[in-house]
Amino acid sequence: MADFLSFRTDEASQEPVVTLESFGDQSNATAVRIEPSEDARALLPFLDRISLVEVSFPAYTDGRGYSAARILREAGYEGELRAVGDVLVDQIAYMRRCGFDSFKPNAPLDDADVEAAIARYPDVYQKTIDGRTPIWAKRHESA
Amino acid sequence: MYQYDNYDQAMVDARVAEFRDQVSRRLEGKLTEEQFRPLRLMNGLYLQLHAYMLRVAVPYGTLSGRQMRMLGHIARKYDRGYGHFTTRQNIQYNWIKLSDAPDILADLASVEMHAIQTSGNCIRNISSDQYAGVAADEVADPRPWAELMRQWSSFHPEFSYLPRKFKIAVIASPEDRAAMRLHDIGLELVKRDGVIGARVFVGGGMGRTPMVAPEVNPFVTEDEIIAYVEACLRVYNRYGRRDNKYKARIKILVHELGVEEYRRQVAEEFAHMKALGLNPPREELARIAAYFADPAYEGGLPDALDRSDPDFALWVDRNVATHKQPGYAIVNISLKPIGGIPGDASADQIELMADLAERYSMDELRVTHAQNIVLPYVRKAELYALWQELHAAGLGEPNLDLVTDIIACPGLDYCSLANARSIPVAQKIAQRFAGNGKDAHIGELKLKISGCINACGHHHAGHIGILGVDRKGTENYQLLLGGSGAEDCSLGTITGPGFDENGIVDAVEKATDLYLRERAEGERFLDTYRRLGMAPFKEAIYG
Numbered sequence: 001m002a003d004f005l006s007f008r009t010d011e012a013s014q015e016p017v018v019t020l021e022s023f024g025d026q027s028n029a030t031a032v033r034i035e036p037s038e039d040a041r042a043l044l045p046f047l048d049r050i051s052l053v054e055v056s057f058p059a060y061t062d063g064r065g066y067s068a069a070r071i072l073r074e075a076g077y078e079g080e081l082r083a084v085g086d087v088l089v090d091q092i093a094y095m096r097r098c099g100f101d102s103f104k105p106n107a108p109l110d111d112a113d114v115e116a117a118i119a120r121y122p123d124v125y126q127k128t129i130d131g132r133t134p135i136w137a138k139r140h141e142s143a
Numbered sequence: 144m145y146q147y148d149n150y151d152q153a154m155v156d157a158r159v160a161e162f163r164d165q166v167s168r169r170l171e172g173k174l175t176e177e178q179f180r181p182l183r184l185m186n187g188l189y190l191q192l193h194a195y196m197l198r199v200a201v202p203y204g205t206l207s208g209r210q211m212r213m214l215g216h217i218a219r220k221y222d223r224g225y226g227h228f229t230t231r232q233n234i235q236y237n238w239i240k241l242s243d244a245p246d247i248l249a250d251l252a253s254v255e256m257h258a259i260q261t262s263g264n265c266i267r268n269i270s271s272d273q274y275a276g277v278a279a280d281e282v283a284d285p286r287p288w289a290e291l292m293r294q295w296s297s298f299h300p301e302f303s304y305l306p307r308k309f310k311i312a313v314i315a316s317p318e319d320r321a322a323m324r325l326h327d328i329g330l331e332l333v334k335r336d337g338v339i340g341a342r343v344f345v346g347g348g349m350g351r352t353p354m355v356a357p358e359v360n361p362f363v364t365e366d367e368i369i370a371y372v373e374a375c376l377r378v379y380n381r382y383g384r385r386d387n388k389y390k391a392r393i394k395i396l397v398h399e400l401g402v403e404e405y406r407r408q409v410a411e412e413f414a415h416m417k418a419l420g421l422n423p424p425r426e427e428l429a430r431i432a433a434y435f436a437d438p439a440y441e442g443g444l445p446d447a448l449d450r451s452d453p454d455f456a457l458w459v460d461r462n463v464a465t466h467k468q469p470g471y472a473i474v475n476i477s478l479k480p481i482g483g484i485p486g487d488a489s490a491d492q493i494e495l496m497a498d499l500a501e502r503y504s505m506d507e508l509r510v511t512h513a514q515n516i517v518l519p520y521v522r523k524a525e526l527y528a529l530w531q532e533l534h535a536a537g538l539g540e541p542n543l544d545l546v547t548d549i550i551a552c553p554g555l556d557y558c559s560l561a562n563a564r565s566i567p568v569a570q571k572i573a574q575r576f577a578g579n580g581k582d583a584h585i586g587e588l589k590l591k592i593s594g595c596i597n598a599c600g601h602h603h604a605g606h607i608g609i610l611g612v613d614r615k616g617t618e619n620y621q622l623l624l625g626g627s628g629a630e631d632c633s634l635g636t637i638t639g640p641g642f643d644e645n646g647i648v649d650a651v652e653k654a655t656d657l658y659l660r661e662r663a664e665g666e667r668f669l670d671t672y673r674r675l676g677m678a679p680f681k682e683a684i685y686g
Binding site: 036070074090091122123129135138 | 161
């Protein structure tokens with residue numbers, strides 16, 4: 001059972017995480033947490049000094065964090081992107097596709113379940129920023 | 144029609160395996176009902192009053208004979224011998240056991256079907272025009288775009304936990320047979336200087352706050368439709384209301400922001416997304432479109448019909464529509480026998496329709512949003528033989544678009560949300576108007592019944608709409624007039640105080656009697672209502 005899960009090759013960030021509101025005032029802060037109602041784009045001017053963004057999921061049904069993650073990755077953010085809160089095994093694969101690379105769930109996840117969930121789908125239908133080649137592109141790769 | 148390749152099949156097979164695993168984790172108690180709920184909903188499985196209900200997707204309403212036969216098999220093996228076709232061109236089974244659900248999905252996957260995203264707060268089945276590909280007035284067959292969007296929306300990682308469900312319709316004719324502007328996003332394909340693109344309407348819907356979708360973009364070129372729709376959804380996912388389930392649909396966001404501001408936000412997001420390469424290339428659309436190419440029509444077929452059998456002639460006049468190809472016809476099979484349950488078909492009937500599609504309609508059927516079935520490619524010379532078989536099976540009701548061709552939700556007979564029964568009201572109205580013969584005199588009249596304000600029976604969009612409510616513990620029915628889901632889209636207005644079950648039937652008859660007295664040459668009920676306004680109808684109903 002895992003209460004923290006990382007898909008990064010580097011060490012997980014241990015920096016103190018500050019709220020988006022205080023992040024603006026603390027020019028040496030490198031880890032920030034955003035809530036569902038907060039605009040991920042507010043972080044764009046600071047991406048080069050951020051090493052960890054925690055995206056909060058107070059309830060798994062609140063999908064705003066998926067957009068927040070994708071927006072950060074689309075803007076070129078390469079640091080750690082961590083989903084925190086009500087993160088369940090059946091959401092991990094979609095979160096990975098949106099750019100999350102670490103997870104701190106409220107309730108620990110069964111490692112085997114996570115592995116099965118991530119390996120479940122052989123392919124993807126959409127292009128996102130996760131680098132996977134969508135089915136429509138594979139179909140037209142020159143043979 | 145579209146056929147899966149290995150990629151599509153592998154995705155659907157993976158879904159079956161995933162759901163089998165989720166169901167077993169639920170049955171073992173590893174998932175609570177609360178945790179299981181969103182997972183089963185992503186697979187179309189609802190917990191209703193008496194049992195689980197499974198909703199199976201019929202993408203843009205198109206089916207082969209083999210697929211239709213499988214729907215009959217499921218009705219017989221896992222349900223009580225019938226299925227219910229819905230207003231979103233899907234089919235529902237009302238008596239499903241949870242432990243059977245994975246096997247049903249496996250059976251569906253064996254004929255390239257699924258129940259993916261037929262419920263839940265995600266992008267639902269893409270709906271379309273039931274006459275796609277055979278209508279004379281279309282710019283292009285809309286189904287290749289619908290299939291492109293089916294694939295794009297399947298397992299979409301960003302848009303699977305939206306504020307609320309999300310429905311998209313794609314049409315390509317000026318005549319709207321799919322209630323396009325009552326969808327969260329409606330796309331109408333149009334041609335501009337020889338280039339195909341889409342008019343994009345966002346924020347339509349029914350429910351407790353009905354709205355006709357405003358146009359957000361007059362022309363998005365076909366190469367950018369996916370990215371534009373993705374931008375529309377991202378703005379919604381980020382800013383749609385999540386504090387109140389009843390204000391969570393995109394129509395509320397568009398309304399509260401105002402269409403100009405919503406349009407501006409989408410344009411900004413679209414400018415960003417355009418650069419991300421989200422749109423499949425043209426070759427992919429062409430690959431899909433090849434599956435929807437015209438079938439091998441025979442030339443030189445006769446258009447003349449032997450109308451000497453008056454019952455047949457009546458059915459032709461009412462249920463057969465003009466085909467773009469000489470010698471062919473579009474046949475509507477009414478699932479509204481007088482006194483029956485709107486949209487229901489028995490396993491035998493479903494299997495017969497599968498047979499008939501194979502023998503008479505180039506192996507293809509369509510489901511309509513009015514809960515009927517279409518055979519799109521019938522030779523006129525074979526209409527009489529086809530009609531005799533339909534008639535013998537109770538599928539020959541000649542009532543397309545008449546007052547007896549009623550859209551109704553399952554209502555309190557099945558649904559855990561309903562306040563009142565819909566089916567018995569539909570049955571009584573059909574019996575009254577078929578019995579006194581007024582249905583034939585009235586002509587086109589779209590009557591739609593919902594058993595609660597969620598409006599699954601489209602009552603807002605009925606020329607006559609009926610809404611069942613709970614009034615101090617008894618079922619009460621409100622009457623609405625003047626709605627339309629077609630290209631002249633409008634929302635009905637409540638006439639006044641509600642009625643009991645018999646009273647609502649009388650009220651409908653009073654309204655239609657006034658119409659029969661007052662109508663001008665060529666006017667439908669809706670036209671007369673629009674010309675005269677509510678006052679005389681109110682007087683006739685309550686006076």
